[in-house]
Amino acid sequence: MDLKNLAKDKAENVLNTKGIEITCPSCKNKFIGKSMLVECPNCHKTFDVEFKVN
Ligand SMILES: [Zn+2]
Numbered sequence: 001m002d003l004k005n006l007a008k009d010k011a012e013n014v015l016n017t018k019g020i021e022i023t024c025p026s027c028k029n030k031f032i033g034k035s036m037l038v039e040c041p042n043c044h045k046t047f048d049v050e051f052k053v054n
Helices: 003-017
Strands: 020-023 030-033 037-039 046-048
Antiparallel strands (some): 020 030
8 A cells, every 4th residue: 555645545535526725826816726737717827736745
């Protein structure tokens, strides 16, 4: 069992269900993202989500 992958799966599960709060790296707008690739509703820039695994 790879714990790192397990944590990543769990984080991805949260991401896909509840979503996570994302701060746009471009305009600093905060919004809820539900996929690994999100589009900022403010500046419409797309970027990959990076989330911390606790
Ligand atoms: Zn933005």
